[in-house]
Amino acid sequence: MNTLSFDVAHMLAGGMLLVSFMMIYQTRLYALLNVFALHAMVLALSVAWQASIQHAPHLYVTAGIALFFKAILIPGALHKIVQRMGIHRQVEQVVGTGATMLAGMGLVALSSVLMLNLTATASAFAREDMAFALSVVLLGLLMMISRRNAVSQVVGFMSLENGLILAAAGAQGMPLVVEISVAFSVLVAFIVIGVFLFRIRERFDSVDLSVMDDYRGEKR
Secondary structure, rough: HHHHHHHHHHHHHHHHHHHHHHHHOOEEHHHHHHHHHHHHHHHHHHHHHHHHHHOOOOOOHHHHHHHHHHHHHHHHHHHHHHHHHHHOOOOOEOOOHHHHHHHHHHHHHHHHHHHHOOOOEEEHHHHHHHHHHHHHHHHHHHHHHEEEEEEHHHHHHHHHOOOOOOOOHOOOOHHHHHHHHHHHHHHHHHHHHHHHHHHHHHHOOOEEOOOHHHHHOOOO
């Protein structure tokens, strides 16, 4: 792999990591959904670049799936869900944005140390790419546990899955049948999540999950 291919691949992987921090920083739902769409676009570009440098045409399918489902279809559907349900547009946080960002930087440092040590025998490209991917996964997990709003937790889950796709593409990709099954799994999961959100809204008049904690134990 030449230097240009190496640099572009890591620029795109690093771009995903940067956009992950942008998602953690957002305090408005619409802005969060827009940044998630950007996250998926960068993922699609990264996977397409991997397809080019690895000479793996099936990875273009993965890039197309990420672009259509995660950058266009799902963010658009979540926008409509937010509008239809009249969800409060502020993202409810468990802790402040500053503390969450500091925790995110700590997770990135931990990811780098772990992956660079555990993959010492792998190529430099694979080691650094896996470090970026693990960082994206952990930041998605951080978003899930630091937000109270169910929609923002859904976004955190999907950004976590973006990190897994990045890791798989950097590790010489996945079989095509796996990619297609993952795409359908994501679609089905999104439909279930949509129904789940509507049921929460109907039952508790809010998608703030702390409301369910307050309600627990009360009689209907």
